[in-house]
Amino acid sequence: MPILEIRGLKKSFGNLKVLRGIDLTVESGERIAIIGGSGCGKSVFLRSIELLEIPDEGKIFIDGDEITAKDVNIDIIRRKMGMVWQRFNLFSHMNVMENLCLAPVKLLKMNPQEAKEKAMILLEQVGLTTKAYEYPGYLSGGQQQRIAICRTLMMNPKVILFDEPTSALDPTMVGEVLAVIRTLAKQDLTMLIVTHEMNFAREVATRVLFFADGEIYEQGTPKEIFDNPKRAKTIAFINKQKYFSYEINERQFDLPKMQGGIQTFAEKYGLNARKTNRLQLCCEELIYEMLNNSCTGDDIKILLDITYSELDNKIKINFSCAGKSYNPLEKSIDEDIDEADLGAMILHNLSKDYSHEYVDGVNKITFRLT
Amino acid sequence: MEFTDIIYKVFIKDGSWLTILNGLRVTVEISALSLLFGTLLGAIICYFRVGKITLLKMIAKAYIAIIRGSPVLMLLMLLFYGVFAKTGLSPIFVAVITFSLHTAAHVAELLRSSLMALDKGQAEAARTLGFSAFQTFKLITFPQIIRIAKPVYTSTAINLIQWTSVVGYVTITDLTRVINNTASRTMQPMITIIGGMLIYLLISYITYRLFDLSDRKQKTNSGE
Incomplete structure (x- = not known):
């Protein structure tokens, strides 16, 4: 019994x-x-x-x-x-x-x-x-x-x-x-x-x-x-993972608010200033890349998910954007870079295990922060 | 006239000390009885106040608010010259009723605040060991409430003794009244009233020591 x-x-x-x-x-x-x-x-x-x-x-x-x-x-x-x-x-x-x-x-x-x-x-x-x-x-x-x-x-x-x-x-x-x-x-x-x-x-x-x-x-x-x-x-x-998500629904989105949110999240879990900066930079560049190249019109649907694992101190970013298929890292970075590609350049340098797929009209990008 | 002569004239001569003792007895009597009944009534009111029955809760709240918010002398006069005027109840009896009602309101609030200060985890621990609700109250909650409430209860008791000095208004010859009479009779207000105050001080001190004594007893129980 x-x-x-x-x-x-x-x-x-x-x-x-x-x-x-x-x-x-x-x-x-x-x-x-x-x-x-x-x-x-x-x-x-x-x-x-x-x-x-x-x-x-x-x-x-x-x-x-x-x-x-x-x-x-x-x-x-x-x-x-x-x-x-x-x-x-x-x-x-x-x-x-x-x-x-x-x-x-x-x-x-x-x-x-x-x-x-x-x-x-x-x-x-x-x-x-x-x-x-x-x-x-x-x-x-x-x-x-x-x-x-x-x-x-x-x-x-x-x-x-x-x-x-x-x-x-x-x-x-x-x-x-x-x-x-x-x-x-x-x-x-x-x-x-x-x-x-x-x-x-x-x-x-x-x-x-x-x-x-x-x-x-x-x-x-x-x-x-x-x-x-x-x-x-x-x-x-x-794995002691912590999350931060942010949703963007308009072209003129509140960038300082998002950056502030990331800052608070990073401070809460003790990320150092360099990592926090990189994270903010990555997110900002990625969003503008997608806004400029993927999204058409004013119907914007972008979702940003940041996962931080306290156990191994790694940051993973899941990003989805509805619109045309566009992969910001498609172009070869080694060629001469003009100013417009600076964003892609930054992304390239700061990301690891980068992947992009396009499913049902949504771009899905995941990568880890170096 | 020498100082000792004055003392003799005021406190000893013609059985003056007997009159004073009598007044003292009345003061102690009213205080002790009021404290007893007031505490019992206060416990009941507190039970209503923290209970689940809304009507009783409201009544208890209103009672506490009214009694604590009005002068006890007013209440005494109201009962003596108003409510019980035609019943022929003895003034001392009415005084005991008044001060019991008065003390009850204070004791109810005192018990309620002690209940709130109580660590409920200990009662829960007793329940999980297998004690019934009543056993838990008897063995854990009650002794702890006593302990928390005691310092404030002591001062409530001492306050009560001071407050009974107004019973002279309803024809009771208590300590204050006796002192007042003696002062007018002997034309020695300074000495007489200071003497009266010293007697009150002594009662308060004894009351304080009585409560303190029971406290000590608890503390020395620690070793075997």
């Missing part, structure tokens, strides 16, 4: 469809990393499993019990799951020991002395026995998160849900928390981890889910997802 089964999960906030139908079956011992851009619904998904968000549609089974069923005692079913939060959420008015023992003593009727012993064993595993009687407010983020993990382990959960467990930590503390999660992974605990730490996901997960547009857009083994993603959005996410 699967430890966790989700069927057709849907959730909207007002008009915003956050989850658009998610199906997932998790077998015991699986470690699932959930990755995806901001606002793709991964956190809401975890919260829905715990029923902190009430799904609009769909069913969730935990170890065979349906938590979404009516008249079911969700408090009992929730005990089978543990949740680790981005913001730790330790009880601030209790010390570490009280934080750990509260739930097992009150809910599982564990003997307080036994609970304490168990807590000490767990604290030893995460290296925090000396902090047993400290208050959470006096501990660092990394320490708090390690204790929060112990708190969920005190209940012997069958599944642990991690909601971006390292996102609120400063970089020096990420390692200690990931180390603890790694040791849990070795104990064959079933885990669902929403994370932005790609290397960690690759190393720890047995399966990776890529969330986009409120659904599981692509899933597979870490190798499949990270080394050989199949679908467009996954590829863009894995």
